[in-house]
Amino acid sequence: MRKPLFFLSFILLSLAACQSGEQSETPSVYATCYPIFDLATKVAGGLIEVKNLVPPGGEPHEYEPTPRELGKMCQADALLYNGLGMESWLEPLFKNPSSQEVRDLAKKSYCLSDGIETLKIEGVDDPHIWLNPKNAIAEMDKIRGIFSSIDPENASTYALNYENEAKRLVALDEDAKAVFSALTNKNLVVAHAAFGYMADAYGLTQHYVSGLSPDEEPTARDLEALIQTIQETEVKTIYTEELFTKKIAETLAAATNCEIALLYTIETLDEDQLTAGEDYISLYRKNIATIQEGGK
Numbered sequence: 001m002r003k004p005l006f007f008l009s010f011i012l013l014s015l016a017a018c019q020s021g022e023q024s025e026t027p028s029v030y031a032t033c034y035p036i037f038d039l040a041t042k043v044a045g046g047l048i049e050v051k052n053l054v055p056p057g058g059e060p061h062e063y064e065p066t067p068r069e070l071g072k073m074c075q076a077d078a079l080l081y082n083g084l085g086m087e088s089w090l091e092p093l094f095k096n097p098s099s100q101e102v103r104d105l106a107k108k109s110y111c112l113s114d115g116i117e118t119l120k121i122e123g124v125d126d127p128h129i130w131l132n133p134k135n136a137i138a139e140m141d142k143i144r145g146i147f148s149s150i151d152p153e154n155a156s157t158y159a160l161n162y163e164n165e166a167k168r169l170v171a172l173d174e175d176a177k178a179v180f181s182a183l184t185n186k187n188l189v190v191a192h193a194a195f196g197y198m199a200d201a202y203g204l205t206q207h208y209v210s211g212l213s214p215d216e217e218p219t220a221r222d223l224e225a226l227i228q229t230i231q232e233t234e235v236k237t238i239y240t241e242e243l244f245t246k247k248i249a250e251t252l253a254a255a256t257n258c259e260i261a262l263l264y265t266i267e268t269l270d271e272d273q274l275t276a277g278e279d280y281i282s283l284y285r286k287n288i289a290t291i292q293e294g295g296k
């Protein structure tokens with residue numbers, strides 16, 4: 001008689017421990033790049049802990065999680081990722097899971113670009129979907145759904161947070177439309193081909209130095225062709241970005257008598273930007289102002 005009782009109390013005890021643990025613990029999710037981190041943070045409103053896999057200032061295209069980070073992701077309630085080749089580590093890992101934990105992680109991982117109309121650059125999927133604010137709204141709606149299933153009790157709060165942020169994104173989209181449609185020169189010469197979704201949304205034409213990843217080196221022939229394009233389109237500004245080597249932009253600017261200005265791909269934010277309270281919308285607005293100035 002003693003044994004079953006002991007077992008019963010043991011089971012009840014562990015059940016109680018488990019339940020109280022669940023109640024006090026804030027759910028947590030991982031994002032694989034800054035845009036997802038920011039959108040998820042806005043929807044979470046502090047009720048879900050959102051972590052960015054890539055450290056401040058890190059380059060998300062080439063980032064590979066350490067085994068320790070992978071272990072932490074496995075313990076989270078969900079992994080939100082961009083897809084379209086942004087996370088080069090993810091697909092091979094989920095295809096050949098190294099453990100049961102990784103198999104479980106694959107099941108609670110959500111690709112936010114699913115269902116979003118994809119653009120291609122030289123035949124390759126362009127992963128920079130967030131640079132069309134409408135796509136950012138669609139991603140955020142997915143995040144709202146995921147958070148509501150992780151934490152159904154707070155579903156109405158997540159819906160409200162989504163609505164509020166979506167309103168700000170709609171305003172951003174309208175302002176971008178107004179500014180870009182009034183540009184005299186709608187050609188955009190950029191460092192890496194990250195701005196395809198923005199160009200597509202607002203009737204701009206993107207010309208670029210490097211392909212989809214900032215690490216790609218242009219050849220002398222690529223540069224020559226671009227110099228010709230700059231002259232033909234009468235572009236006055238070459239846009240570079242933080243993670244891109246300034247040397248190429250400087251060479252181009254010198255050859256074409258252009259100014260250099262900085263655009264944000266918003267794929268990563270450094271420590272200073274985060275401390276200053278910058279986010280997706282604030283940096284997008286800076287981009288709009290910069291292009292307005294450069295396209296005069």
Ligand SMILES: [Zn+2]
Nearest residue numbers: 194212265267
């Ligand atoms: Zn990029």
